Amino acid sequence: MGTRRATLFKGLFTAAALIAGTVTATPSLAELKGLEIIAPASPGGGWDQHARTLQQVLQNQKLASGVQVANIPGAGGTIGLAQFVTAKKRNPAILVGGQIMLGAIVTNKSAVTLDQVAPLARLTGEYTAIVVPADSPIKSFGDLLQKFKADPGSVSWGGGSAGGSDQILAGLIAKAVGVDPAKVNYVATAGGGELLASALGGHVTLGMGGYNEFAPQFQAGKLRAIAVSAPQRLPNTDTPTLKEQGVDLEFVNWRGIFAQANAKPAEIKELQEAVAKAVASPEWQDILKQRGWIDQYQPADQFAAFLKEDRARIEGTLKDIGVTK
Amino acid sequence: MDTLAALGHGFLVALTPYNLLWSAIGVTVGTAVGVLPGIGPALTVALLLPVTYHLEPTSAFIMFAGIYYGAMYGGSTTSILLNAPGESGSIVTAIDGHAMAKQGRGAQALATAAIGSFIAGTIATAALTFVAPLMVKMALLFGPAEYFALMVLALTTVTAVLGNSLARGLGSLFLGLALGLVGIDMQTGQARLAFGVPELLDGIDTVVVAVGLFAVGETLYVASRFRFEREEVYALKGSKWMSREDWSRSWKPWLRGTLLGFPIGALPAGGSEIPTFLSYLVEKRLAKKPEEFGHGAIEAVAGPEAANNASAAGVLAPLLSLGLPTSATAAIMLAAFQQYGLQPGPTLFDSNPELVWGMIASLYVGNVLLLLLNLPLVGMWVKLLVIPRPWLYAGILVFSTLGAYTLNNNVVDLVILWVIGLVGFGMRVLNVPVAPCVVGLILGPLAEQQFRRALAISQGDATVFITHPISAALLAIAVLLVVGPLVMRRRSRTAASDHAGKTSAV
Numbered sequence: 005m006g007t008r009r010a011t012l013f014k015g016l017f018t019a020a021a022l023i024a025g026t027v028t029a030t031p032s033l034a035e036l037k038g039l040e041i042i043a044p045a046s047p048g049g050g051w052d053q054h055a056r057t058l059q060q061v062l063q064n065q066k067l068a069s070g071v072q073v074a075n076i077p078g079a080g081g082t083i084g085l086a087q088f089v090t091a092k093k094r095n096p097a098i099l100v101g102g103q104i105m106l107g108a109i110v111t112n113k114s115a116v117t118l119d120q121v122a123p124l125a126r127l128t129g130e131y132t133a134i135v136v137p138a139d140s141p142i143k144s145f146g147d148l149l150q151k152f153k154a155d156p157g158s159v160s161w162g163g164g165s166a167g168g169s170d171q172i173l174a175g176l177i178a179k180a181v182g183v184d185p186a187k188v189n190y191v192a193t194a195g196g197g198e199l200l201a202s203a204l205g206g207h208v209t210l211g212m213g214g215y216n217e218f219a220p221q222f223q224a225g226k227l228r229a230i231a232v233s234a235p236q237r238l239p240n241t242d243t244p245t246l247k248e249q250g251v252d253l254e255f256v257n258w259r260g261i262f263a264q265a266n267a268k269p270a271e272i273k274e275l276q277e278a279v280a281k282a283v284a285s286p287e288w289q290d291i292l293k294q295r296g297w298i299d300q301y302q303p304a305d306q307f308a309a310f311l312k313e314d315r316a317r318i319e320g321t322l323k324d325i326g327v328t329k
Numbered sequence: 330m331d332t333l334a335a336l337g338h339g340f341l342v343a344l345t346p347y348n349l350l351w352s353a354i355g356v357t358v359g360t361a362v363g364v365l366p367g368i369g370p371a372l373t374v375a376l377l378l379p380v381t382y383h384l385e386p387t388s389a390f391i392m393f394a395g396i397y398y399g400a401m402y403g404g405s406t407t408s409i410l411l412n413a414p415g416e417s418g419s420i421v422t423a424i425d426g427h428a429m430a431k432q433g434r435g436a437q438a439l440a441t442a443a444i445g446s447f448i449a450g451t452i453a454t455a456a457l458t459f460v461a462p463l464m465v466k467m468a469l470l471f472g473p474a475e476y477f478a479l480m481v482l483a484l485t486t487v488t489a490v491l492g493n494s495l496a497r498g499l500g501s502l503f504l505g506l507a508l509g510l511v512g513i514d515m516q517t518g519q520a521r522l523a524f525g526v527p528e529l530l531d532g533i534d535t536v537v538v539a540v541g542l543f544a545v546g547e548t549l550y551v552a553s554r555f556r557f558e559r560e561e562v563y564a565l566k567g568s569k570w571m572s573r574e575d576w577s578r579s580w581k582p583w584l585r586g587t588l589l590g591f592p593i594g595a596l597p598a599g600g601s602e603i604p605t606f607l608s609y610l611v612e613k614r615l616a617k618k619p620e621e622f623g624h625g626a627i628e629a630v631a632g633p634e635a636a637n638n639a640s641a642a643g644v645l646a647p648l649l650s651l652g653l654p655t656s657a658t659a660a661i662m663l664a665a666f667q668q669y670g671l672q673p674g675p676t677l678f679d680s681n682p683e684l685v686w687g688m689i690a691s692l693y694v695g696n697v698l699l700l701l702l703n704l705p706l707v708g709m710w711v712k713l714l715v716i717p718r719p720w721l722y723a724g725i726l727v728f729s730t731l732g733a734y735t736l737n738n739n740v741v742d743l744v745i746l747w748v749i750g751l752v753g754f755g756m757r758v759l760n761v762p763v764a765p766c767v768v769g770l771i772l773g774p775l776a777e778q779q780f781r782r783a784l785a786i787s788q789g790d791a792t793v794f795i796t797h798p799i800s801a802a803l804l805a806i807a808v809l810l811v812v813g814p815l816v817m818r819r820r821s822r823t824a825a826s827d828h829a830g831k832t833s834a835v
Contacts, residue, residue: 113520167518193782
């Protein structure tokens with residue numbers, strides 16, 4: 005039902021756009037027909053934007069036709085995941101997901117896990133920046149660690165929802181520097197504007213979030229990045245990595261796609277090939293640049309191995325910080 | 330002067346026929362979206378994003394801004410006519426707005442909402458033009474302690490909607506607070522009162538509860554009485570224009586609503602509901618006839634409607650000047666900026682003056698268009714009320730049910746809507762006011778999160794609420810608002826009983 009509703013809307017708006025003469029006709033030759041992409045989140049968020057970008061690129065590159073996006077929001081993506089696993093689909097279907105889903109499956113005690121879907125590809129990733137207000141007495145990551153080790157409670161770590169990627173990274177950092185991860189004074193916000201405002205206003209000691217979310221504030225000189233969770237410094241930036249500053253950690257907040265586990269092997273192969281071609285296209289690369297997403301493409305087998313590793317790390321950390329038992 | 334010149338240039342951009350067309354499309358779509366419960370401006374802009382990819386950014390943003398403002402206008406319509414708030418910002422409007430409609434004053438309620446929205450929208454847009462940076466600087470002073478104090482202040486609104494019985498009013502409030510607890514606790518990630526239902530993990534949607542209590546509950550009640558008593562028709566009585574008295578009772582609430590709405594809208598966690606609550610409270614406290622509140626006081630429609638429109642302009646202040654999205658719609662507009670490779674913030678005014686000032690100018694234009702669109706529509710909307718009762722009731726129920734489903738495409742929401750609807754029916758039968766429940770549901774969770782964040786940051790030191798000056802001031806006002814009327818009442822009561830004691834022995 006949800007699908008039909010979204011389809012109706014898309015139809016209406018596409019019609020409106022056609023009248024306005026802004027959209028060119030869709031190509032008639034295509035490989036995949038009637039592909040459905042499920043974004044387990046509300047329109048506008050990261051997963052939804054990935055779903056819609058993939059839809060656009062698959063269609064424009066003539067890799068698929070009649071692609072539809074359906075939003076099934078709720079509970080960190082686990083409601084969409086559960087519906088994706090149980091639904092009987094006549095047409096090929098893709099589920100968008102990401103690291104947040106791993107944590108949500110554990111914290112929500114979801115009955116369905118990523119074991120019940122087939123990893124298709126990792127698409128993009130974002131490295132986390134640790135930021136302080138421009139006038140903060142903390143000048144470097146070293147300063148921060150000193151304060152943190154002396155009195156863990158005095159450092160308030162502002163980030164996204166509890167059990168999400170930011171809190172996990174905070175726990176990993178604590179563990180790496182020898183502080184009990186359960187002692188991290190984590191202040192969960194709704195992310196986005198709320199997090200940015202508490203960091204800008206200096207209401208938390210530090211803020212954590214995707215590097216790009218904060219980038220305009222770095223340029224404006226209102227926030228300073230003291231560390232980034234990437235393996236090496238990001239292009240055109242001089243923010244030192246965690247590794248450079250003595251914390252042996254890499255952390256990427258990834259987003260990827262999955263197929264139904266019971267789909268025919270031939271169909272899964274077809275999907276993998278279409279996605280491989282889509283991510284190699286200049287169109288996809290252009291959009292990534294525009295949105296500030298970092299290409300982290302991994303084909304199915306590599307992604308599956310990565311997923312296993314990341315899952316173990318996240319589940320372990322959630323226990324360490326006391327979100328789950 | 331620079332600002333004026335830039336704004337003048339912006340008007341040249343916004344008033345080209347091509348951009349005027351997009352503004353007109355935006356406000357029309359926005360009004361429609363506001364009228365339909367379940368489809369909000371955020372969802373609409375998100376769905377339109379891929380389609381507008383090939384459009385000039387300036388035109389696209391002029392349209393998005395139109396949708397955003399338009400939805401704020403449209404939201405009041407269903408609140409007033411059907412008692413079914415389309416957006417959470419117009420929940421308060423339903424309380425007295427629908428009472429006015431029942432008295433045959435639906436046209437006046439719609440008119441004061443539309444004109445108030447126009448005035449608030451225009452003043453707030455002017456404020457956005459000239460004092461946005463100042464507002465943003467103030468907004469950043471608000472930390473968890475200050476927010477908690479603001480929520481407490483807003484919670485005192487409850488005293489204005491409690492009704493005659495303290496016990497019943499408080500019971501309703503606590504029901505709302507309990508409903509607000511459902512779902513994952515943000516600070517710890519633990520589920521509360523979800524009973525293993527995954528759909529409850531994100532909590533219960535306020536619009537579903539408001540529509541359930543107001544529209545479904547009330548409709549079931551009225552329908553159940555239909556056989557026994559003949560109620561008069563809701564249709565228009567007398568003129569459909571606002572009388573001189575309506576005007577004189579409306580203009581001050583419009584201005585006060587604007588004054589509350591703009592700064593609170595600019596707060597990153599302010600939202601559009603809180604100023605509407607505060608406006609209701611302020612109007613009731615200042616009204617000459619506070620006893621009319623809850624039974625169709627025009628001030629109670631004029632103030633909150635102005636407040637929610639002013640807050641819409643307030644939201645744009647941090648978005649444009651800092652790239653700080655403070656509402657769902659603003660977050661999606663931010664995504665839209667990024668789609669065009671633009672980054673809102675201080676640099677945007679220098680790098681894309683045409684876009685920014687064109688969009689700001691289009692807000693003035695959009696407001697005029699909305700007034701032109703909505704005032705004539707008033708006559709059409711009120712005709713809805715002459716539909717024969719059974720059809721009207723059936724229509725309200727179908728409309729509410731559809732709206733609740735569209736919200737998340739989720740069947741569980743329908744179950745919640747109808748369970749809450751039946752609870753609302755029961756409350757109506759037992760004469761328990763429903764408004765405190767909605768106030769508790771919206772403010773309870775916000776206050777709780779901010780309270781716990783403040784204590785986490787202060788490491789358990791509760792004095793933060795009184796050592797931070799803004800927080801202390803807000804809490805002091807809240808105490809005065811609650812204690813003040815009690816003292817006044819006691820004094821007038823003792824005066825009255827003294828008087829009575831002298832004239833006749835009891």
